[in-house]
Amino acid sequence: MSAASHDAHDAHDHGHDHDGGAAHGTLKDYVIGFVLAVILTAIPFWLVMGHVLPTPQMTAVAVMGLAAIQVVVHMIYFLHMNSRSEGGWSMLALVFTLIVVVIALAGSLWVMHNLDTHMMAPMPHDMREVP
């Protein structure tokens, strides 16, 4: 019963989307997103160009953290992602993609770092250094 009412609700939502085209933002959304994106872009450039933090490791962590936040900001304000768009299917595709991306990135780094430390130990310093 509850499933049926949920479906009816879903159908209604779709009808609504249909009228106004697809999910789209308002001027306010775009401006908020733009201001946040500018701030989140300016901070990492300032951190790196101004040598603000004491160690490069701290700067690297801060830059990647800010990049992750900016990606989320773009997703929400420019790409209008939410858990309801396309009945949840676009979010499902996104989550699946993120899982594959994490496996590809972490797996590559892990395996190649392992190979490097085991096979290329006697090489000159700049050849075996891995990020």
Place this chain on the structure above:
Amino acid sequence: MAHAQVLTEADNTRFHLTEDHHPENGTLLGFWIYLMSDCLIFAVLFACYAVLGRNYAAGPSGADLFDLPIVAVNTALLLFSSITYGFAMLSAQAKKVTPTLIWLAITGLFGLGFLSLELYEFHHLIHEGAGPQRSAFLSSFFVLVGTHGLHVTFGIIWLVTLMVQVTQRGLGVEMKRRLMCLSMFWHFLDVIWIGVFSFVYLLGVLK
């Protein structure tokens, strides 16, 4: 058992009805899935760069080569093009043809500016002897950044095509759908660029 069968039939009926009723939702979801597959391409190129990015083969490193002010200008151009495309979408939703075309043209110009700066940077690097064949670092750098640049190039061609179509056909349902697809593509390229400028350029100049 019989009960389950009845439910399945009911589901099938509903499924068909939904499909017939909402063709454009299918287009946008399909385009989103294309973007996700594109995201995987970039993920693999990023992984490649992460593995090879410090193998300089006794050649120049990112700290020697990258010109951060140029990268900052490039980032700004792409960010501005994102918001101007947003304004184009808002004008299209309000069914205003001329403002839509103007905003699309401005977006295209920002895109062209981005591409010219990137080509200038590539030309400069190759001229200095830091071409893709110099080291594993430079090979993976050129492939990753070049693939993004190619996407922007095709985005601009697509944008010009849509501008011509808007002048010919106005802003009907199908034109809005096409503009929406390009909007997703364009903003997606900006998202990829966040990864490029953070991971490749900013982390590349850190010692």
